Amino acid sequence: MEVLGIDIDSSGIKGGIVDTQEGEIISDRQQTPPLEDTTPHKVLAQIHQLVKNNFDWEGPVGCSLPAPVRNGIVLSAQRIDNSWVDANAEQLFSDITDNPVVVVNNTDAMGLAEMYFGAGQNQRGLTIVLTVGSYIGSSLFLDNKLIPNTELGYMEIDNKTAETHASNKSRKEEGLRKKSWAKRIENVLKHFETIFHPNLFILGGELGQKTEKVFPFIKITTSFKAADFQEDAAIVGAAMVAADHKDKVFFR
Numbered sequence: 001m002e003v004l005g006i007d008i009d010s011s012g013i014k015g016g017i018v019d020t021q022e023g024e025i026i027s028d029r030q031q032t033p034p035l036e037d038t039t040p041h042k043v044l045a046q047i048h049q050l051v052k053n054n055f056d057w058e059g060p061v062g063c064s065l066p067a068p069v070r071n072g073i074v075l076s077a078q079r080i081d082n083s084w085v086d087a088n089a090e091q092l093f094s095d096i097t098d099n100p101v102v103v104v105n106n107t108d109a110m111g112l113a114e115m116y117f118g119a120g121q122n123q124r125g126l127t128i129v130l131t132v133g134s135y136i137g138s139s140l141f142l143d144n145k146l147i148p149n150t151e152l153g154y155m156e157i158d159n160k161t162a163e164t165h166a167s168n169k170s171r172k173e174e175g176l177r178k179k180s181w182a183k184r185i186e187n188v189l190k191h192f193e194t195i196f197h198p199n200l201f202i203l204g205g206e207l208g209q210k211t212e213k214v215f216p217f218i219k220i221t222t223s224f225k226a227a228d229f230q231e232d233a234a235i236v237g238a239a240m241v242a243a244d245h246k247d248k249v250f251f252r
Contacts, residue, residue: 001246002026004055004099005239006047006063007106010035010079010134013046014231015055018062018239023117025232030054038080040087044096051097061099062242064106064234065089066137068149072103075149079135102242107131108148109237110229111139114202116240118228120144125199128152128192129227132185133205136163140196152192162188168206178210182217189220202227 005025006015012034017027032046051057065084068075072090077083093101104112111129114120120127124143131137136153139146153163164170166184176184189201204227207214211226218224229236 001243002059003239003242004051004057004059004061005235005237005242006050006061007109007234007238008035008043008047008063008065008080009106009234010038010066013043013050014235015050016232016235017055017057018236020236020239020243023113023236023240025235027055029232029235039083040081040092043080044092047093048096051099057097057099059099060242060246061093061097061101062109062238062240063089063093063101063103064109064238065103066106068151069103069105070149078151078154100242100246102238102245104238104241105137105139105149106234106238107137108139108146109235109241110137110204110227110233111141111202112146112237112240113229113233114204114227115141115144115146117236118233119202119225120200123200126196127200127202128196128198129202129204130207131205131227132166132168132203132207134167134169136167136188137205155191157188157191162191178213179217182214185214186218186220189218189222189224193220193222198222200224204230204233 013032016025066079074084089103127141129139138152171181201224208226
Protein backbone atom coordinates (compact mmCIF):
# COMPACT_ATOMS: atom_id res chain seq x y z
CA MET A 1 0.00 0.00 0.00
CA GLU A 2 1.26 3.50 -0.82
CA VAL A 3 0.83 6.14 1.89
CA LEU A 4 2.20 9.64 2.24
CA GLY A 5 4.26 9.76 5.42
CA ILE A 6 5.01 13.08 7.12
CA ASP A 7 7.29 13.90 10.05
CA ILE A 8 6.84 17.24 11.84
CA ASP A 9 9.93 18.50 13.64
CA SER A 10 11.43 21.86 14.54
CA SER A 11 14.01 21.31 11.79
CA GLY A 12 11.17 21.26 9.26
CA ILE A 13 8.33 19.11 7.97
CA LYS A 14 9.62 16.12 5.97
CA GLY A 15 7.60 13.81 3.78
CA GLY A 16 7.74 10.98 1.31
CA ILE A 17 5.49 8.37 -0.31
CA VAL A 18 6.01 5.05 1.46
CA ASP A 19 5.51 1.49 0.25
CA THR A 20 4.22 0.20 3.58
CA GLN A 21 4.63 -3.46 2.65
CA GLU A 22 8.36 -2.98 2.11
CA GLY A 23 8.96 -0.17 4.60
CA GLU A 24 10.62 1.98 1.93
CA ILE A 25 10.24 5.54 0.74
CA ILE A 26 9.59 5.32 -3.00
CA SER A 27 9.43 9.02 -3.90
CA ASP A 28 11.73 11.98 -3.62
CA ARG A 29 11.76 13.37 -0.09
CA GLN A 30 10.40 16.87 0.37
CA GLN A 31 11.12 19.18 3.30
CA THR A 32 9.98 22.62 4.40
CA PRO A 33 12.35 25.16 5.96
CA PRO A 34 12.87 24.98 9.77
CA LEU A 35 9.79 25.80 11.82
CA GLU A 36 10.44 28.98 13.78
CA ASP A 37 6.77 29.10 14.76
CA THR A 38 4.99 25.83 15.68
CA THR A 39 1.54 27.26 16.37
CA PRO A 40 -1.22 25.24 14.67
CA HIS A 41 -2.01 27.73 11.88
CA LYS A 42 1.64 27.96 10.86
CA VAL A 43 2.10 24.20 10.83
CA LEU A 44 -1.17 23.66 8.97
CA ALA A 45 -0.10 26.06 6.24
CA GLN A 46 3.13 24.10 5.75
CA ILE A 47 1.28 20.78 5.76
CA HIS A 48 -1.08 22.06 3.06
CA GLN A 49 1.89 23.18 0.98
CA LEU A 50 3.63 19.81 1.31
CA VAL A 51 0.61 17.58 0.66
CA LYS A 52 -1.23 19.54 -2.01
CA ASN A 53 1.56 21.38 -3.84
CA ASN A 54 4.76 19.38 -3.35
CA PHE A 55 3.20 15.92 -3.65
CA ASP A 56 -0.22 16.67 -5.22
CA TRP A 57 -1.37 13.80 -3.03
CA GLU A 58 -4.79 12.22 -2.76
CA GLY A 59 -5.03 9.26 -0.39
CA PRO A 60 -4.16 8.21 3.15
CA VAL A 61 -1.63 10.28 5.09
CA GLY A 62 0.31 9.30 8.20
CA CYS A 63 1.72 12.17 10.23
CA SER A 64 4.13 12.05 13.17
CA LEU A 65 4.02 14.88 15.71
CA PRO A 66 6.55 15.66 18.48
CA ALA A 67 3.93 15.23 21.19
CA PRO A 68 1.89 12.48 22.83
CA VAL A 69 -1.27 11.79 20.82
CA ARG A 70 -4.30 9.64 21.65
CA ASN A 71 -7.18 9.15 19.22
CA GLY A 72 -5.91 12.14 17.25
CA ILE A 73 -5.93 14.46 20.28
CA VAL A 74 -2.68 16.13 21.39
CA LEU A 75 -2.18 15.36 25.09
CA SER A 76 0.72 17.66 25.96
CA ALA A 77 3.11 19.98 24.13
CA GLN A 78 6.62 20.23 25.53
CA ARG A 79 8.30 20.38 22.11
CA ILE A 80 5.75 22.32 20.08
CA ASP A 81 3.61 25.35 20.85
CA ASN A 82 1.36 24.88 23.88
CA SER A 83 -1.73 25.85 21.88
CA TRP A 84 -1.70 22.31 20.43
CA VAL A 85 -2.84 20.82 23.75
CA ASP A 86 -6.32 19.24 23.43
CA ALA A 87 -6.39 20.00 19.68
CA ASN A 88 -7.73 17.30 17.38
CA ALA A 89 -4.66 17.15 15.14
CA GLU A 90 -6.14 14.44 12.93
CA GLN A 91 -9.23 16.51 12.18
CA LEU A 92 -7.19 19.66 11.53
CA PHE A 93 -4.79 17.89 9.16
CA SER A 94 -7.62 16.05 7.40
CA ASP A 95 -9.53 19.29 6.84
CA ILE A 96 -6.53 21.22 5.49
CA THR A 97 -5.46 18.45 3.08
CA ASP A 98 -8.84 16.93 2.10
CA ASN A 99 -7.33 13.52 2.87
CA PRO A 100 -7.77 10.96 5.66
CA VAL A 101 -4.94 11.59 8.15
CA VAL A 102 -3.76 9.54 11.13
CA VAL A 103 -1.46 11.21 13.67
CA VAL A 104 1.05 9.45 15.93
CA ASN A 105 3.83 10.51 18.31
CA ASN A 106 7.04 10.84 16.31
CA THR A 107 9.26 8.56 18.41
CA ASP A 108 6.49 5.95 18.45
CA ALA A 109 6.47 6.21 14.64
CA MET A 110 10.24 5.80 14.51
CA GLY A 111 10.04 2.78 16.80
CA LEU A 112 7.39 1.10 14.66
CA ALA A 113 9.60 1.40 11.58
CA GLU A 114 12.55 -0.06 13.48
CA MET A 115 10.59 -2.94 15.01
CA TYR A 116 8.98 -4.05 11.75
CA PHE A 117 11.62 -3.24 9.15
CA GLY A 118 14.80 -2.22 10.96
CA ALA A 119 17.00 -3.00 13.95
CA GLY A 120 14.20 -4.52 16.05
CA GLN A 121 12.87 -7.14 13.64
CA ASN A 122 11.90 -10.42 15.35
CA GLN A 123 12.90 -9.01 18.75
CA ARG A 124 10.98 -10.46 21.68
CA GLY A 125 10.58 -9.17 25.20
CA LEU A 126 10.86 -5.48 26.07
CA THR A 127 12.63 -3.16 23.62
CA ILE A 128 13.29 0.51 24.36
CA VAL A 129 13.82 2.76 21.34
CA LEU A 130 15.45 6.13 22.07
CA THR A 131 16.05 9.10 19.78
CA VAL A 132 18.95 11.09 21.20
CA GLY A 133 19.19 14.44 19.48
CA SER A 134 18.07 17.92 20.50
CA TYR A 135 15.83 16.04 22.93
CA ILE A 136 15.46 12.41 24.04
CA GLY A 137 12.35 10.70 22.74
CA SER A 138 11.27 7.16 23.58
CA SER A 139 9.07 4.32 22.45
CA LEU A 140 8.56 1.00 24.23
CA PHE A 141 7.62 -2.34 22.68
CA LEU A 142 6.65 -5.56 24.42
CA ASP A 143 6.86 -8.50 22.01
CA ASN A 144 6.62 -6.01 19.12
CA LYS A 145 3.50 -4.33 20.53
CA LEU A 146 3.77 -0.60 21.11
CA ILE A 147 3.23 0.92 24.56
CA PRO A 148 2.36 4.41 23.28
CA ASN A 149 3.26 7.91 24.37
CA THR A 150 6.07 7.22 26.81
CA GLU A 151 8.26 10.21 27.72
CA LEU A 152 11.38 8.67 29.24
CA GLY A 153 13.41 11.76 28.35
CA TYR A 154 11.66 13.57 31.19
CA MET A 155 12.63 11.04 33.85
CA GLU A 156 14.92 12.54 36.50
CA ILE A 157 18.48 11.31 36.93
CA ASP A 158 20.78 13.04 39.44
CA ASN A 159 18.27 15.90 39.79
CA LYS A 160 18.16 16.49 36.02
CA THR A 161 15.95 15.05 33.34
CA ALA A 162 17.56 12.41 31.15
CA GLU A 163 17.14 14.85 28.28
CA THR A 164 18.96 17.68 30.05
CA HIS A 165 21.68 15.27 31.16
CA ALA A 166 22.47 13.47 27.90
CA SER A 167 20.85 14.94 24.79
CA ASN A 168 23.00 16.01 21.87
CA LYS A 169 21.84 19.57 22.53
CA SER A 170 23.37 19.38 26.02
CA ARG A 171 26.57 17.92 24.57
CA LYS A 172 26.93 20.87 22.22
CA GLU A 173 26.04 23.49 24.81
CA GLU A 174 28.54 22.12 27.33
CA GLY A 175 31.24 21.32 24.78
CA LEU A 176 31.48 17.67 25.83
CA ARG A 177 33.88 15.32 24.14
CA LYS A 178 32.39 12.12 22.69
CA LYS A 179 33.71 9.96 25.56
CA SER A 180 32.18 12.22 28.21
CA TRP A 181 28.90 12.26 26.31
CA ALA A 182 28.99 8.46 26.07
CA LYS A 183 29.30 8.20 29.85
CA ARG A 184 26.26 10.41 30.33
CA ILE A 185 24.30 8.24 27.89
CA GLU A 186 25.55 5.18 29.76
CA ASN A 187 24.23 6.68 33.01
CA VAL A 188 20.80 7.18 31.44
CA LEU A 189 20.70 3.65 30.01
CA LYS A 190 21.74 2.15 33.36
CA HIS A 191 18.91 4.08 35.01
CA PHE A 192 16.43 2.66 32.51
CA GLU A 193 17.93 -0.82 32.99
CA THR A 194 17.23 -0.63 36.72
CA ILE A 195 13.60 0.37 36.19
CA PHE A 196 12.55 -1.58 33.07
CA HIS A 197 15.04 -4.47 32.63
CA PRO A 198 14.71 -4.38 28.82
CA ASN A 199 16.02 -6.99 26.40
CA LEU A 200 17.34 -4.41 23.94
CA PHE A 201 17.97 -0.70 23.45
CA ILE A 202 17.75 0.75 19.92
CA LEU A 203 19.47 4.14 19.75
CA GLY A 204 18.69 6.64 17.01
CA GLY A 205 18.65 10.35 16.34
CA GLU A 206 21.97 12.15 16.13
CA LEU A 207 23.50 9.55 18.46
CA GLY A 208 22.78 6.83 15.90
CA GLN A 209 24.94 8.73 13.41
CA LYS A 210 27.96 8.74 15.75
CA THR A 211 28.12 5.08 16.71
CA GLU A 212 31.81 4.50 15.97
CA LYS A 213 32.86 7.41 18.18
CA VAL A 214 30.40 6.87 21.04
CA PHE A 215 29.23 3.25 21.32
CA PRO A 216 32.64 1.77 22.34
CA PHE A 217 32.57 3.87 25.53
CA ILE A 218 29.07 2.74 26.62
CA LYS A 219 29.29 -0.18 29.07
CA ILE A 220 25.93 -1.62 30.13
CA THR A 221 24.50 -5.09 30.69
CA THR A 222 21.68 -4.82 28.15
CA SER A 223 22.33 -5.27 24.43
CA PHE A 224 22.09 -2.09 22.38
CA LYS A 225 22.34 -1.26 18.68
CA ALA A 226 21.99 1.69 16.35
CA ALA A 227 18.71 2.40 14.60
CA ASP A 228 18.67 1.44 10.93
CA PHE A 229 16.39 4.08 9.45
CA GLN A 230 17.88 7.30 10.84
CA GLU A 231 16.01 10.34 9.43
CA ASP A 232 13.44 8.29 7.48
CA ALA A 233 12.10 6.32 10.44
CA ALA A 234 9.23 8.57 11.52
CA ILE A 235 8.06 9.03 7.91
CA VAL A 236 7.90 5.26 7.40
CA GLY A 237 6.33 4.60 10.81
CA ALA A 238 3.64 7.23 10.40
CA ALA A 239 2.72 5.76 7.02
CA MET A 240 2.50 2.32 8.62
CA VAL A 241 0.00 3.59 11.19
CA ALA A 242 -2.15 5.16 8.46
CA ALA A 243 -2.06 1.94 6.44
CA ASP A 244 -3.10 -0.05 9.47
CA HIS A 245 -5.91 2.38 10.21
CA LYS A 246 -7.29 1.73 6.74
CA ASP A 247 -6.68 -1.98 6.16
CA LYS A 248 -5.42 -3.45 9.50
CA VAL A 249 -2.23 -4.71 7.88
CA PHE A 250 0.12 -4.45 10.89
CA PHE A 251 -1.28 -4.20 14.39
CA ARG A 252 -3.99 -6.83 14.70
